[in-house]
Amino acid sequence: MAINVTRWSICLLVLLSILPSVFGLYFYLEGSEQKCFTEELPKETMVTGEYTAEEWSEEHNKFIHNKEVGIEVIVDELPSGNRIHSQKLSPKGQFKFTSAESGQHAICIFTSTAGWFSSTKIRLNLDLAIRDIMDDATEASEGTLSELAQRVRDLNHKVGDIRREQSYLRDHEREFRDKSEATNGHTVTWTIVQLVVLAITCAWQMRHLRGFFEARKMI
Amino acid sequence: MTRARNMPSLATTLLAVITTTFFSWSLLVSSTAEATALTYNVGAHERACFYAWADIPKKKLAFYFAVQSGGSFDIDVDVRDPKQKQMLSLEKERQGDFVFTANEIGEYSFCFSNDMSTFAEKVVDFEITIENEKRASSLTPEEKEKSKGPQAQTDAMDESLFRLSGELARIDRMQKHFRTRENRNFSTVISTESRIFWFSLVESVLIVAMAMVQVYVVRTFFSGSRRTHV
Numbered sequence A: 001m002a003i004n005v006t007r008w009s010i011c012l013l014v015l016l017s018i019l020p021s022v023f024g025l026y027f028y029l030e031g032s033e034q035k036c037f038t039e040e041l042p043k044e045t046m047v048t049g050e051y052t053a054e055e056w057s058e059e060h061n062k063f064i065h066n067k068e069v070g071i072e073v074i075v076d077e078l079p080s081g082n083r084i085h086s087q088k089l090s091p092k093g094q095f096k097f098t099s100a101e102s103g104q105h106a107i108c109i110f111t112s113t114a115g116w117f118s119s120t121k122i123r124l125n126l127d128l129a130i131r132d133i134m135d136d137a138t139e140a141s142e143g144t145l146s147e148l149a150q151r152v153r154d155l156n157h158k159v160g161d162i163r164r165e166q167s168y169l170r171d172h173e174r175e176f177r178d179k180s181e182a183t184n185g186h187t188v189t190w191t192i193v194q195l196v197v198l199a200i201t202c203a204w205q206m207r208h209l210r211g212f213f214e215a216r217k218m219i
Numbered sequence B: 001m002t003r004a005r006n007m008p009s010l011a012t013t014l015l016a017v018i019t020t021t022f023f024s025w026s027l028l029v030s031s032t033a034e035a036t037a038l039t040y041n042v043g044a045h046e047r048a049c050f051y052a053w054a055d056i057p058k059k060k061l062a063f064y065f066a067v068q069s070g071g072s073f074d075i076d077v078d079v080r081d082p083k084q085k086q087m088l089s090l091e092k093e094r095q096g097d098f099v100f101t102a103n104e105i106g107e108y109s110f111c112f113s114n115d116m117s118t119f120a121e122k123v124v125d126f127e128i129t130i131e132n133e134k135r136a137s138s139l140t141p142e143e144k145e146k147s148k149g150p151q152a153q154t155d156a157m158d159e160s161l162f163r164l165s166g167e168l169a170r171i172d173r174m175q176k177h178f179r180t181r182e183n184r185n186f187s188t189v190i191s192t193e194s195r196i197f198w199f200s201l202v203e204s205v206l207i208v209a210m211a212m213v214q215v216y217v218v219r220t221f222f223s224g225s226r227r228t229h230v
Helices: A002-017 A134-141 A147-215 B010-026 B141-146 B151-224
Strands: A025-030 A034-041 A046-057 A062-064 A071-077 A083-089 A092-098 A103-111 A121-129 B031-042 B047-054 B059-069 B075-080 B086-093 B095-102 B106-113 B122-133
Touching (some): A147 B151, B095 B151, B106 B122
Antiparallel strands (some): A046 A092, B047 B106, B075 B086, B075 B106
16 A cells, blocks of 8 residues: 555656646757747737746756756748847746737747757747737736636637737738739730730731742742 | 538548537536647648647647648648557648547647648648636635625626637637638639739740741741742
8 A cells, every 4th residue: 555655656756747837838949949930910019928948857857947048039020031029038938029010920939058069958838929918917916816807808818819810811801802903904914915926926927928938939 | 610611521520520519518617728829830841749738637638720821731730649649640631620638648749740842831820729627616715705796697607708708719710710711812813823924925935936937837848849839
């Protein structure tokens, strides 16, 4: 009985030691590998990213929180390639940036401490929120929210997401329609160009052959 | 939501049934969920993996993905449980919406692989949600105290907030579906534009070339055999 208890507690300890510190989505970065995510952002929108980075330690044989690890975040505007945000951060925390223009943005995360041939393996938990979560923090500091209030706030955020998606779709659809109409216009243009080329070629051919036959005195 | 999808095969209807039963069942039970939605650019011949941790069994993992752009808008997907057993394996799928019950404790991996493309990068929009199940009447005594008002009202509000949450999630899914289709339409229009231009150009060149060939042939008829009748 005592052996079973100790066996179970050992198993539990081993399990707990490999647990990530924050549940949610995570991925691995090897050495100086960079992982980039694209987001379609409207103009002047604040984006907050919360992350936790753990480094694989050979001696402990598990992922540990290492204060020496540096995480770097860079945000580029995709069509123009402008870098709108670049920040070196500690292993656990959050980063915020505000988009200047509406469009595709690439958010890239990598370790800044690892060299080219370093073999450090980093586990990175990431949560991106396209809103200012300072609002949540100030609300929470006013006193513990009841569960219902919390849910209403989540619903508000969801509605915000839906509205943002709608306005993106509306702009994109406008672009799509312009493009469709332009293509339609081009069909006519290129056909006319083709007809003109055909007419010119025909005329040239007739003229050339007539000249040829007249030279041979057959006409 | 399920009818609007344009996926072929029997597997689709099965998955649709699973998803609808999940949604209808979830209305009965209060639950909170952690969802992370990201858009990742999978390069050619790249295999990108994302992981979720299930700390207690019987948690539900919801996995949604849709290829937004690139090539023929398809990607290979591989989902494995902590024992490396394959839970889901798809080849050349455009989009999918699945719910898994996490029976094991551990790390679940969701991998996208773009081996079929020589140079096309695929942009994949995916969302992984971990459902934490909680019974409907599991409000702690303190929370019950704080929710001023009679208990019946709170329960009714709880219920309606829950439905709202479910409905909003459906609207969100529908929007994502439309966004994917819209991206595809846009890509078709760009392709049409480019085809019109190139084919017109090629045709014009061919017309000119053919005219020249004809003239040359006619000349050879008459210059080779001058004395004989043509």
